[in-house]
Amino acid sequence: MYMKCLNEVPIHVDATVKPSDSSLPHQFNLTVKRVEKYSFLVEILRTDLDSGWENILLTVHWTALMKAGPTDCRKLYDIGYRKNDLYNIYLDGRTKLEVYCDLENHGGGWTVIQRNVDNRTDFDRNWSDYKTGFGNKLASFWIGLENIRALTKNGDNELRIDITTCNNTKIVAEYSYFMVGPESDRYRLNITGYQHQQEKICDFGNPGNRWQCGWVGINQSLCEKRVSDAMIRSNGQVFSTKDMTENDCPNSRLAGWWYGSCGYTNLNGKYDPCKRGFPYAHWRNGSPEGLRHGLRFVEMKIRPR
Structure with a gap:
């Protein structure tokens, strides 16, 4: 025996x-x-x-x-977990990964893949760091492209982006389909099904609400463009970092991202709320006085549909 x-x-x-x-x-x-x-x-x-x-x-x-463990935070929610915290999941049922689970908000079951909420984590990093992940999962962090690939390769995930702007406006961008490709294709992004929520969107019935459009003289059409999908140029793009790129976008934005013509958004940008410029974390419709104002809060999270 x-x-x-x-x-x-x-x-x-x-x-x-x-x-x-x-x-x-x-x-x-x-x-x-x-x-x-x-x-x-x-x-x-x-x-x-x-x-x-x-x-x-x-x-x-x-x-x-x-024994196969939970493969994402949705599985933890389904078996009764209800507290936001760090948990171990098992990619493909075997490879252990510590993740932050949002089990309390918006129906629960969300696996957080990115958060940019303070200046203690530098997002201006090379390809290797973005591949494997970095930062503090209880504060600002990036979970890693290889982990995002493992979590989304089945093609059955939605994405939610929660944003707080310079002047504390809450923005939610939701996408019904989110997936990244393999490293051999530089984790190419496939993201569709955009839905948008924002407080006081382009309310021309009240002049006091025009601030989120930027200028006093802005018209309705330009205002609506400001609240359109900021990820539209990122869809179909490969991921770029300062040492893996065909253009200057990662260097001018001081971050890694799916840059298409440098894009409309830079959620991994430098954390400095209300500072204006390309290097700062920004969302095209998230500024009280114009484009590219530094955001106060960014969180990206995914969940099986």
């Missing part, structure tokens, strides 16, 4: 056995007799009793498929 203790719960075990001296004639029957919590038991029966030897050292080779 052979017993092995494990630190996780196996759901299936395969095992083989070999003698230390393979020159000796040998025949064994091996059977996995029992798979228990944190262990398994293997029975080894010798079937060559007349081969001329009595003692031999054996090596057992085994592989265990461990």
